[in-house]
Each structure stands twice: as structure tokens, then as C-alpha cells.
Amino acid sequence: MRPFPVLAALLAAAPIAATAPSPAEIEAAAPASAFAAVPDADLLLLELANGRLVAIALNPAIAPAHVANIRTLASAGWFERHAAVVRVQENYVVQWGAPDPAALLAPGVGPVAGGYEAPGMPAGFRALPWPDTYARQVGHAGGWPYAGDGKAHWLVHCPGMVGVGRDMPPDTGTGAELYAVIGHGPRHLDRNIALVGRVVDGMDALSSLPRGTQALGFYATPAERMGIRRVLLASDLPEAERPRYALMRSDSPAFAQWVAARADRRDAFFVRPAGGADICNLMPPVRKMSR
């Protein structure tokens, strides 16, 4: 029983010849000009109680008031006084925030309305040519993944994206409770929660945490929670100590090559290229930079 005798015969007749650079090779070879540094004031640094570091690039384009709250809370030392990782739900999210809901927020920080989408399409938006299950258009602008319908655009829930937890009513998120997506992109959350950034380093420090056993992956006991030693902005550090990351520019030739290679794999392993790639499999490459 041969599921595809024609292809098998072709492969037997001629070994695969048409190899091409892999996406990883294109990424490694891309010039510095293909990357744009994350501004220090947009780089949120999270140090877990086990010493692991997580770096998050903030994107204030869609939810600027939420991002302003997060900056205030971080620079005020609020997270390290009040927050812990309280929830890890398999194939969904890792969430950190205040286990004590009565914990006072920093002055001026309260619930924020909206932040789910912005009008029009983002400047420099480049749409992908393949259909998306969730939106009329998906693509990239400024090194970020967006969806839109011409009238509005929004960031998309892909692995590593960071959003603002909220209660049942909309407009109840503050930024004091954040989550990062693990697992398959829960795109049904798009336009229902404010997305504010993306984990650019240390994602596995979150995704490999033990899953919580309570409903929605909450930990059953305080002892299970992973503590948070420090949360601050890179701009809060002395300049020489600031880590630095860059996102591949979505208007660079290298990015176009990388997208094409991800969509149509011709490197040696692949028998049959997909001919397309979805937005969550096209998260712009990140490069760690020295200062």
C-alpha cells in the first residue's frame, strides 16, 4: 500500500535537487540594517524567583494607555512587591499578576477602556497573500504581526504575544495582570483583549513552568506559584546594563525572503512545500544585540 505512488516514483527516479537557504540561514545572514532595535523604554524585563530572565518588547500602537500603566507599575516596583505567576494553562497562557486582588495599584493606574483595535490599517502594512481563518487581512508592519479588515487593525494572539488580563466585563484590564500565549494561537481572543507586546527572549522560562491543576490552569496553592524577583524597563537600568534586542524589519528584503522561505520550504528536509504560512508561523525574527 503506497499512499502516493507517483511522488514515490519521482523521488526514486531523482533525489531532491532543488534545495534553497532555510529560513534560519536567511535570518542568520540578514544584515544589521534588516533589524530595528526595541527602544529601551519599550523593553520590559522580568526576572523570575528562579533567576530566569524574560524580555518583553512592548508595542503601544493599539493599547497605549495599557502600556503606559505597565510602564508605571514596572518603574514603581509594583510587580515585584505584589505579583507572581499564578496561572499556567496548557496550550493557552501563562499569567502573572497580583494573587491578592486587593493589592493597591500605583498612583494613577486603574482600569483602561478599549485597547482592542485601532482605526485604519497600520503604516507600512504588508499583507500576506494567503487566506487567514480569522481576518480579512493578516500581515506585518514595523516588525509586528497584525490583522485587519481595512477599517480597523489589531495585534494577533500568537505564541509569545503578551496581553492584559481582565475580568468578564470589557474595559476592566489595568496592566497589572499580564499573560503570554503558549500553544496554538488562540486567535478568537483577538479584539477581545488588549495585546501589548511580545516575549523576545526567555519564553521557555514561562512555557516550561508546571501547569496549574485548578480551573483555567490556576495553581491550587501559593507554594506552586513562581515568584517574581524584579520587573523593570530597560530604560530604568544604567545604560551599560541594558540588554538590547531588535526585531527584523518587516519592510526589509531579508524579511520578504524569510517569509517566502517559511511558506515554501525548499531546504533539504522538505518533500512537499506548503505554499503558504499563517501569521503565527511568521513571527518576525528577533536578534539579541550587544550595546
Place this chain on the structure above:
Amino acid sequence: MRPFPVLAALLAAAPIAATAPSPAEIEAAAPASAFAAVPDADLLLLELANGRLVAIALNPAIAPAHVANIRTLASAGWFERHAAVVRVQENYVVQWGAPDPAALLAPGVGPVAGGYEAPGMPAGFRALPWPDTYARQVGHAGGWPYAGDGKAHWLVHCPGMVGVGRDMPPDTGTGAELYAVIGHGPRHLDRNIALVGRVVDGMDALSSLPRGTQALGFYATPAERMGIRRVLLASDLPEAERPRYALMRSDSPAFAQWVAARADRRDAFFVRPAGGADICNLMPPVRKMSR
């Protein structure tokens, strides 16, 4: 700044009224007739060295010879003598197999050709009505997620799906090296690797393992590997000791309700339903059954 004043005004005028059962509520309320038990001979049980259990439903529909190899290796005790978890790559796969490539396989077990797709469309296939980035059609048959183009069909790389590792040339997989998908569905692997099943319990025992630090997420040292204490088929156990799982039948009314609710969330949290759902966000629910 209100990104969608019209919706905000509507919500202010009338609190959300149109709530409906959530997908989880539909799943919990579904009758026993909406589920079909995984046959004992198709239930692969994996016990890790830390005592955690993983249950995998095998599906021999697309790669029957690979599944036959896996059954032979399991019942011969091959995995527990030779295999360990050797690779955990963030947002990609957890892989287990023989760290010693010279480990002898069981008699009759060697590389298998094909197993990437099967002709026609599966019996009872129900296509989803929403576009998919990777295939002409996606949908379900017999409690499994498939893609196809009318001429052929194949299982899809979604979180929890289990495939057969292979070397660069196709047709080099044996079943002695398996992986489970973690992270966003790497659908570009569809039709490039033989998929043989799905983790139906204990997924987090794999997905929360530490990521390997070498290329492709391989562990740097043998000490980092998670050992495997036992791999066998449920049918190898005395009947009273066999765990039992069932997949929601994709031809049941409950499944149709569940798909509709996943695609168009009307439960209380949601402000704006997506109006669609992709195949990897529609993995049929699993129910653990007593004997």
C-alpha cells in the same frame, strides 16, 4: 481615544445579553453517545522516569505501517530499554527515541515509506466552512482533524499530534523516534512527516519539560534527558488495568454545537466573536472514561 466607539456605546446602552453555553459547557453536557472509545490496541501508554503518564491515541488511517512498527516496538519493550526524551524545542516539538542510533530495533521493524497522505477524502469527512491557510479543505472524520484537496487527505500538525521523526531523506522513519507538537501548529510539516496519533492525556508532562539548549532543542548532556520507564499498549495490560479514553465523535450533534460555539463565542467573556475557528483550535474533546 476609543478604538470602536459604536460597539462601546452599544455595550454601555445594554449589558451583554446574548450569552450562550461555552464550549466547555457543551462538552461537559454531551451524552456518552457523542463519544467513541479509543480501542485498547490503539492506546499507547508512556510512563516517564518521573512517574508522569502520557496517553496517546494511535490513528493507523494514514500511516498504517508506521503504527504497526510502533505497536511492535511498544509490546516488545523496546522503548523502555532504549529511548528517552532527547529533544524539547520551544514552540515546536518534544521528541523521544533512542539516543544511541545504533540501538537495534525489534525484529521486523525498519524504515517505512510513505505514510504522509492517503487517497481521496476520509469516510464521513465534514469540512469546516472557514478558509485555511494551508489546505483547500480542513475538517474532521472519526474524531480526528484532517486536511485535504479532494484527491488526497492527511492528518494535520496541531498541538498534541504525534509524528514519526525521520532523517533528511523521506521514507527513513521507523516509529522508534516519535515527537509531539507543542506550540503553534507547524502545518508546514503536513505531508512531510508521518503523523500517527494524538496525546489524549498528560500532554503537560511533555510540554513543561525544560527546553534543550542545543540546535533544534536537543539536550546537551545525557543527564538532561527525561528517561522513559515504560511504553506499552493498553491492550498489553490486564483488562481491569487498562485506562480508557474517548474522542468526541465528529458526526455527533454535540460536536457540531461545540464547533459552532468555539467559532462564535457568545459566552460572557467575549465582546466580539471571531466568526470562525482554525482546525488546530478545533481538536475534538477527549473524555476519560471509567471501565
